Amino acid sequence: MEQSNKKLSEEKVFKDPVHRYIHVRDKLIWDLIATKEFQRLRRIRQLGTTYVTFHGAEHSRFNHSLGVYEIIRRIIDDVFKERPHWDDNERLLCLCAALLHDLGHGPFSHSFEKVFHLDHEEFTQSIILGDTEVNSVLRREGEEFPKKVAEVIAKTYKNKLVVSLISSQIDADRMDYLQRDAYYTGVSYGHFDMERILRVMRPLEDQVVIKSSGMHAVEDYIMSRYQMYWQVYFHPVSRSAEVILTKILHRAKQLHEEKYAFATEPSHFYSIFEGNVTLEDYIKLDESIILYYFQVWQDEIDPILSDLCRRFIDRNLFKFVEFNPSNEQMMKLMELTSLFKKAGIDPAYYLVVDSSSDLPYDFYRPGEEEERLPIHLQMPNGDVRELSRQSEIVDAISGKRRTDHKLYFPQDLLEDETTKKAIKKKIKELLEI
Ligand code: ZN
Numbered sequence: 001m002e003q004s005n006k007k008l009s010e011e012k013v014f015k016d017p018v019h020r021y022i023h024v025r026d027k028l029i030w031d032l033i034a035t036k037e038f039q040r041l042r043r044i045r046q047l048g049t050t051y052v053t054f055h056g057a058e059h060s061r062f063n064h065s066l067g068v069y070e071i072i073r074r075i076i077d078d079v080f081k082e083r084p085h086w087d088d089n090e091r092l093l094c095l096c097a098a099l100l101h102d103l104g105h106g107p108f109s110h111s112f113e114k115v116f117h118l119d120h121e122e123f124t125q126s127i128i129l130g131d132t133e134v135n136s137v138l139r140r141e142g143e144e145f146p147k148k149v150a151e152v153i154a155k156t157y158k159n160k161l162v163v164s165l166i167s168s169q170i171d172a173d174r175m176d177y178l179q180r181d182a183y184y185t186g187v188s189y190g191h192f193d194m195e196r197i198l199r200v201m202r203p204l205e206d207q208v209v210i211k212s213s214g215m216h217a218v219e220d221y222i223m224s225r226y227q228m229y230w231q232v233y234f235h236p237v238s239r240s241a242e243v244i245l246t247k248i249l250h251r252a253k254q255l256h257e258e259k260y261a262f263a264t265e266p267s268h269f270y271s272i273f274e275g276n277v278t279l280e281d282y283i284k285l286d287e288s289i290i291l292y293y294f295q296v297w298q299d300e301i302d303p304i305l306s307d308l309c310r311r312f313i314d315r316n317l318f319k320f321v322e323f324n325p326s327n328e329q330m331m332k333l334m335e336l337t338s339l340f341k342k343a344g345i346d347p348a349y350y351l352v353v354d355s356s357s358d359l360p361y362d363f364y365r366p367g368e369e370e371e372r373l374p375i376h377l378q379m380p381n382g383d384v385r386e387l388s389r390q391s392e393i394v395d396a397i398s399g400k401r402r403t404d405h406k407l408y409f410p411q412d413l414l415e416d417e418t419t420k421k422a423i424k425k426k427i428k429e430l431l432e433i
Contacts, residue, residue: 014066018180022070028141029069029095035133036283037103041065043286047181048108049241050232052315054185061102067176072098072165075172075198085203090162093145096138097152097166101173103127103134107287111242115249116272118282125150126279160206168208168373169361170197170218178221178228189227192220202378209378212390218375219393226360226397234356236406240317243408247349248294248308255302264296304349316412321431323353323407333407336430343423345413357403361387361394407431 006027014022024030032038041061050057072094080086104123106112113120127134128150138146151157155167165172175194182190200214210218252266253273268289271277297309311317323329333353340347361375375387388398411433414424 016063016067016070018067018176018183019070022066023073026092026095028092028137029099031137032096032099032134033066035137037127037132037134038062038065038100040283040286041102041105043288044105044107044109045287046177047185047232048110048238049245050181050185050235050238052241052317053235053237054187054232056184056186057181059180059184061105064177064180065099065102067180068101068166068172069095069099071172071176071194071198075165075201079198079201080203083203085161085205087159090159092141093148093152094162094165096145096149097162098172100124100128100134100149101153101166106282107285107290108242108245111246111249115246115253116275116277118272118277121154123279123282124153127283128153130279132279132283161203161208164206164208164373168375170208170210170221170375174225175221178224181228181232182224185232187228187232189231190224192224193217194221197221204376204378204384207373207376209376209384210387212377212379212385215377215387215391218377218387219391222361222394222397226358229358229360230402230404234358234404236320237317239354239356239406240320240408241312241315243318243352243354244308244312247352248297248305248312251302251305251308251349252293252297255305260302262297263300264293266293268293304346308349311410318350318352318408319411319433320354320406320408321433323405325353325405332430336427339423339427339430340409343414343420343427345410350410350413352408353405354408355403355405357401359399359401361398 007025008027008030012024012030014024016022024033039062044061045051045057046059046061046064047057076086076088076091076094081088101124102120104120104125104127106118106120106123109120112118128138128146129135135146138149148157152162152166155163157163167173175197178190178192179194182188196217197210197214200211200217202209202211252269255262256266256269256273266273268281268285271281294309294312298306298313300306300309323333336351337347340351345351376384377387377390378384388395409431414428414433417424
């Protein structure tokens, strides 16, 4: 087959605060970046509502996607090239999959998917395989090429070495987002020695292994991931904004079903509300559209919709208390629900339990659903060992799921003593606030 992967006449670079420069030499990559579906990622924040807590966290999925591409490019061009087990014919496929792996993310994707039962991974597949600019650029590499890219992202591609570069427990995706999110939030966690890890990565048959001399750098990466989850990703204040966002979407859907006359009709949402969203509708959605509606819905007559939108836009968030779903606490929640109703505050929108949980690292357990492949170390004698068997630090945290539950409510409404004072007092006593 004719080599259709044309190189650009001159290398292009993007200045990047995390990786310094992102290098593009392949015309195919350059043209993918220019497609409207990829440009849309500029208007989707990487960390959803985290910016309400860490004001620097305004970076987008566009930045992150370029970063993942760059990490893969360095692994292939600087470390794997000409090593045994590595087939350089897979290079362009890896680069495309890295660049496009988050293509289907929607606005505030976590909340959006939860409310409307959507799956960004399905949309990533549809954008790559459907009638899109991305698909037509990819097809220049051959009719089958888009399908291969989609398979790598879906982890079904036959060459598992390629899959593990894009998604394993130490992959380019995670290495980019940990560093990038640490940089933009300004926290001191999330930093680890990626250069060191890249240098000790080796292709071995169908997986990527790490030379055992790099074990401590990997431990640092796992700890930084653990800390980022609890200090940044599951921050209770960002979750409060997410709870409100979720409730706004629920309310708008509910009102649409009740044929409420919106002053500003949510025409961008019709097909999502009705469960028949097309790819074309989905691609049009971004965070600027969502925020536009939230902005104008502050003036809607429906008091719940307008109040929730005002809270989101002005960052007047819900407060929270710890909540542990034991029998006793569930009884308390039932009592609170009925008191909220009596106080005229709709508990369906104003009393919310939110749970977050994470598994810091897990080894492979046969028979259980495995999200990502485990990390394997290559010992000096050539043996391969699973990381938690070698590292006491990793062993101490592996397989341990940590879950955190919080109960969210609008404290300002409870402090308003103009109505139902006695009931509100009782609610506050129960919440211990
Ligand atoms: Zn990603």
